[in-house]
Amino acid sequence: MEKKTLNVQGMTCGHCKMAVEGALKKLDGVSSAEVNLEAANVAVTYDESKVTVEAMKEAIEDQGYEVVL
Numbered sequence: 001m002e003k004k005t006l007n008v009q010g011m012t013c014g015h016c017k018m019a020v021e022g023a024l025k026k027l028d029g030v031s032s033a034e035v036n037l038e039a040a041n042v043a044v045t046y047d048e049s050k051v052t053v054e055a056m057k058e059a060i061e062d063q064g065y066e067v068v069l
C-alpha cells in the first residue's frame with residue numbers, strides 16, 4: 001500500500017469532502033481517502049498496482065475540483 005497526499009483546490013464544505021472522498025473510494029485499489037478541508041488536501045491510501053495517481057486526479061477533477069500536483 002502506498003500513501004499520498006494530493007492538494008485539491010475548490011473544496012469548501014462537507015459536501016465537497018464527501019464528493020471527493022466518494023469519488024476516490026469508488027476507484028478499484030483505493031482503500032482510504034480522507035479530506036482535510038483546512039489544509040485543502042486529501043490523504044489517499046492505495047494499491048499502486050491497481051490505481052494510478054493520474055486516475056485519482058481525473059476522478060477528483062470529474063467532481064469539479066482542481067488537483068495541484
Ligand SMILES: [Cu+2]
Nearest residue numbers: 012013015016
Ligand atoms: Cu462544498
